[in-house]
Amino acid sequence: MIKRILGVVPVVFGVLLLTFLLVHLVPGDPVEVMLGESAPLADRGRLRAELGLDQPLPAQFGHYLAALAQGDFGRSIHNRKPIADTLRERLPATAALALCALLIAVGLGVPLGIIAALRQGKWPDSLATLASLALSAMPHFWLGPLLMLLFALWLGWLPVSGMGEPGSIVLPALTLGFGLAAILTRMTRASLLEVLNEDFVRTARAKGLSERNVILRHAMRAALLPVVTVVGLQLGSLLAGTVITETVFGWEGIGRLLVESIEKRDYPVTQACVIVIALIYVVVNLLTDLLYARLDPRVRFAA
Structure with missing residues (x-):
């Protein structure tokens, strides 16, 4: 761990x-966005100096690192509000959306993968494989409006967008969860098929254990190892993938905040959003490794 x-x-x-480098390479000037193209040069220069944008990039990066080491993300260029406060307001919404999407993906993908593996070559296997391929081929920016059109506009069951109404999280969670469910279905199927041919599974059957116990207590524990890895990695992808989904559904999370900050050339907010997403990736990967060792004793022995 150390x-x-x-x-x-x-x-x-x-x-x-x-x-830092990529954000500053984006065309556009935040001072011009804030003051407008017709603002006097003196006003532009004064605001640029106030924001520290008149300094060389290495100096700006050094100041940013020094502040970040103290837990200070800085202030937004656009509204001068502390970025840490904005992140605390937006991050829970993104976390809730990602968690709901993950529950949908696991609750749908793992059972479908198990059914497909146990019915290999039969119609449930073909149907699950076809559904997973179809869902994998649907990008979020297309699937989201399609679900919105079906469940919100035609059927009227769910709100179109926003966060204020009950059930407003369902459509964005389905949009994110369906893609991951497709991946988990194929991964669970392939992993379980491989494990079912192992000697320890045949031994469990030879001891007279029921097929239910053989699958759930023996085969699934080994088959879940690659599935856990995919779930851990995809959790970070869910948090990053909310950028498009939150924009489509008007979900006030960190993904939409990132898009808004890019449009406004708000460099500190953009950097803070990317850093938070990257840190979540790192933490999730570490937790996945620890869980992997919990599921497979051979990992602990190798360590």
Whole structure:
């Protein structure tokens, strides 16, 4: 764990550096966005100096690192509000959306994968495989409006967008969860089919255990190892994938905040959003490794 935590340091520094450089390469001037194109040059220069944008990029990056080391994300260029406060307001909404999407994906993908593996070559297997391929081929920016059109406009069961009404989280969660469910279906099927041919499964059957116990207590524990890895990695992808979904559904989370900050050339907010997403990736990967060792004793022995 100590080695992995120390290995996080260069990863986070690389993310900070790349984000800082790429954000500043985006065309447009935040001062011009705030004051307008017709603002006098003196006013532009004064605001640029106040925001620290008149300094060289290495100096700006150094000041940013020094503030970040103290837990200070800085202030928004657009409204001068502390970024940490904005993140605390937006992050719970994104976390709730990602968690609901993950529950939908696991609750749908894992059972479908088990059914497909146990009915290999039969119509349930073909149907589950076809459904997973179809869902994998649907991008979020297309699937979201399609679900919105069906359940909100035609059937009137759910709100179109926003966060104020009951059930407003359902459509964005389905949009995110369906894609991951397709991945988990194929992964669970392939992994379980491979495990069912192992010697320990045949031994469990030879001992007279019921097929239910053989599958759930023996085969599934080994088959879940790659599934856990995919779930851990995709959780970070869900948080990053909310950028498009939150924009489509008007969900006030960190993804939409990122899009808004890019449009306004709000460099500190953009950097803070990317850093938070990157840190979540790192933490989730670490927790996935620990859970992997819990499921497979051979990982603990190798460590």
